Every structure is written in C-alpha cells, then in structure tokens.
Amino acid sequence: MPPETMPPAQHAPRGQDVIHNIGYRAYDGPRLGRSYARRSLFAQSLRGAYGLGRSAKSKVLPMTLFGVMCVPAAILVAVAVTTKMTKLPIEYTRYALVLQVVIGIYLAAQAPQAVSRDLRFRTVPLYFSRPIERADYVLAKFAAMASALFLLTAAPLLILYVGALLAKLDVATQTTGFVQGLVSVALLSLLFAGIGLVVAALTPRRGFGVAAIIAVLTISYGAVSTIQAISVARDSTGAVAWLGLFSPITLVDGVQTAFLDATSSFPGGHGPGTGVGAVYLAVLLAVVAGSYALLSRRYRKAGL
Template sequence: MTTPATPTPAHEARIHNIGYRRYTGERLGSLYARRSLFIHSLRGAYGLGRSARSKVLPIGLFVIMAAPAIVSVAVATVASQDELPIGYTDYPLFMQPIFGLYLALAAPVMVSLDLRYRTIPLYFSRPVDSADYVAAKFAALSAALFLFVAIPLTITYAGGLLAELGFATQTEGYAQGLAFAAAFAVFHAAIALLTASHTPRRGFGVAAIIGVFTIPYFAVTAVQAVAVEQGNPDNVGILGLFSPGSLMDGLQSSFLGGESQFPENAEITGTATQAAYPLVALALVVLCYALLLRRYRKAGL
C-alpha cells in the first residue's frame, strides 16, 4: 500500500526560471508571410530547395520549351529570313503539349502536398488566412508559368535583334507575346489550381489537369473541323469558346495579331463573338478563383 505524497508547505514552494522570455522583436505580419509563401511556392515549381530528383522534370521541360526558340533564331540567321519561323504569340500554342506537362506537374506540387500532409491548418495558425494562402499560391503558379513562356520569348527577341530582323517589328511582336504569355499563365493557373485542390494525391492531380485541358480541346477541334467541312465556318468561332485551348487561340488571333490554329485556319467572324473571348476568359478566371477561396475556407478546418 502506497503512502500518499505529503504536500509541500506554502512557505517552501519555489518558482524556477527555466529561461523562457517573451518575444519583443518586430512582428512582420501577414504581408511578410504571404511573400514568403509566394517565394517558397515559386521556387518549388522549379524544384529549387528540394532534392536533385525533384529538379529533373521541371528543368528538363524548361530546356525543351526553350529549344525551339534557339533553333528558330539560328534558322532565321543562317537562312537570312525576313521573319522568325515561330511568331511570338504563336509560341505558347506551338509548345502547348510541353506547357501542359509542366502545368500538370507544378500545380499539384503547390497544393496537393499541403492537403496530403495536412499542413493547411499550420499555415492558418499563423497570420495567414485562406484568402492569403490562395492569393500566394495563385500568384506563384502564374509567375512560374509566365517565366516558363516569357524566357523563351526573350531568347527569341534577342535573337531576332541580333539577326537584324527589324527593331520596331520585333519589339511590337515581343510586347504582344509577353501580353499573351501573361494572360496564358493566369488563365491556366486558375483552372489548374482549382483542379489540383480537390485531391491530395499528386498523381491524381496530374491526370485530372491533363484531362481538363486535353479532352475539351480535342472535342472542340473535332466539332470545328466538322463545321468547316459542312460549310459553316462562322460557327468555328462560337465553338472555340468551349475549351481552354481554343479560347486562348481565339484570344491571341483576334486581339494580338497571331495566326489562328483553328481547322483550315478559320477566322473568328463577328464583333460580338470576338468580344466574347476575353470576357469568357476573364469570367473563368474569376469563377475559379472564387471557388478556390470557397475550397480553402473548408480545407483549413
């Protein structure tokens, strides 16, 4: 039978100082937290700060993305051509398969792993709420995609100037290419993040993103080809509004001087149809962003 412990008399109690002190330094706040999350996510999109194996695919895809820019400049210089083989606004569409692979790789890395390892509540325990998290991730993926396209365009521009293809022409085309690259990046980032945010499995996220962008594009392209063959080319522009890839194609061909990639190079007819392309693209970005905010208000619980 154990003897109950004798309580320590009040006059013999001790308070031991174990070294804890209050933090008296500067509190950097939510702005610093958002900026840190943005930089961390942007670096992670290219495998920086991670293992060497994590860098292979993003860096490899970037090299493949930039290779046609180098080749086109070399061809234009050696063959003394008057223009580049690939236009500035055509470049993202020409390299869309590589861009799509990088997008499917980068978006799940940014959000799916946080869901899988349940680190979202840890973020929200700091001066970061769901709106801050979504804004930082969206900005980081948009910036990563923009760099993925803009750096090859910059290589093309520098090569065009070295090949003496005309400063004014190259500068105008380069400015249009950068504008399209920005719209291209923001549009794809919104859809890809929303898709990846619904699964904690990175592999499922990759497959879902590829499906979301690929299946509607091929379906719309097939229907557009049928419309052209049946003598209804005016319907091609309307059909282009129903897939992300054709929507971006119509946007650059209508407003940025690019060449249409529609079947038989069909052009968008009608002012109302042309005006619908930027409006639909903007509406999709806003809708996806709003759904992301709703998604992470629940994910943080």
C-alpha cells in the same frame, strides 16, 4: 499514520537547491505581419514550382521542361541568323500554342505539388494560424503558379526577341510582336494556373491531380478541335469561332487572334473577329475570376 509517528522530512543539503527556468524567451524583434507571410509563401511556392529548395530529383522534370521550351527558340534563332531571314520562322503569339503539350505537362506536374501535399498531410490549418489568412494563402498560391507558367512561356519569347535583334530584323516590328506575345502568355498563364489549381485542390492525391489536369486540357482541346474540323467540312464555318470558347488553349487562341494580330490556329483559319473576340476575352477573365473564387471556397473548408 498519526503525525507523531511520521518520519522526519528529508531536506536537501543547503547550497544544492537549483531553480530551472524553462520558460520561452520573449520575442522583441519586428512584427512583419500578413504581407511578409504572403510574400514568403509566394516565394516558397514559386521556388518549389522549379524544384528550388527541394531535392535534386524534384528539379529534374521542371528544369527539363523549361529546357524543352527554350531549346526550339534557340534553334530558330540560329537558323534565322545563319540564313539571314527577313522574319522569324514563327510568330511570338504562336510559340506557346505550338508547345502547348509541354505547358500542359508542366502544369499537371507542378499544380498538384503546390496544393495537394498541404491537403494530404493536413498542414493547411498551420498556414491559417496568425497572421496569414485563407485569402492570403489562395492569392500566394495562385500568383506563384501563374508566375511559374509565365517564366516558362516568356523565356523562349525573350530568346526569340534577342535573336531577332541579333539577326538585324526590324526593331519596331519585333518589339511589337514580342509585347503581343508577352500579353498572350500572361493571359495563358493566368488561365492555366486557375484551372490547374482548382483541379489539383479537389483531391489530396497528387497522382489523381496530375491525371485530372491532363484529362481536362487534352479532352477539351481534342473535342473542340474535332468538332471544329467537322463544322468546316460541312461548311458550318460560323460555328467554328463559337466552339473555341470550350477549351482553354483555343480560348487563348481566340483572344490573341481578335486583339493581338495573331494568326488563328482554328481549322480553315476561321478565328473570331473583334466582336466575338470580346466574348472570348470576357469568358477568359470570367474563368480566371471563377477559378480564384472556387479556390477560396475550397480553402474555407480545408482550413477547418
């Protein structure tokens, strides 16, 4: 259309023009950096391991298992105080081994919750936007799972210790046993957390992760215990200690038998001595370090 035939432009009445500023407001607060993000992820993961900050349904299982771990300790304390026993009915280092099924169920339920959902819903790359990095994510998740397990296993030991003092048992003996028990469950927590997270991180499906963790813990312990019993029956007691290297729970049992003055749960009581115990400790630490390395490698790919 020729310019001279175009209709005149329509202008808005003066005084009604509005300019909208839809830009984002600049942030002038403190820059807290990687350490704050790492601590926040650790705290959030630890709280999540007990259902805190989540729905009431999510709290039922972890809190129930926590109670199941603590109630037997309270009963043992009541019995010791009432009957005026001269020592506790169970050693501090034995308590977690006796209730290993409860610990395994807790790990199987919470390790997938810690990592599988992030993989399933593809939220992992969001964590790796600045400032947090892959190493921070793995460290926070590993530390949170180990801390959750330590709380689960150390709380009943504290109940036993307080009860022993109330029963007026020897303070030095009970303190030594309590410290040995704490060292034992700390090693157990690191080992189980590493194994559980590695298995859970292999699949984004939480159900598969739960089944796989239970299978790893149950099958390895059942196989090792069975073969150890067969070895004792055939008078091959020398092989019993070495067979304990192939199961997480017997690995912890061997370390505490060798270095923490604990009673061995191996068939016939054929636990490792100090020499073989050093191998147990080296293998345990190697598994923990290897689990961390595998998790780091897993999340180098998961973050893409």
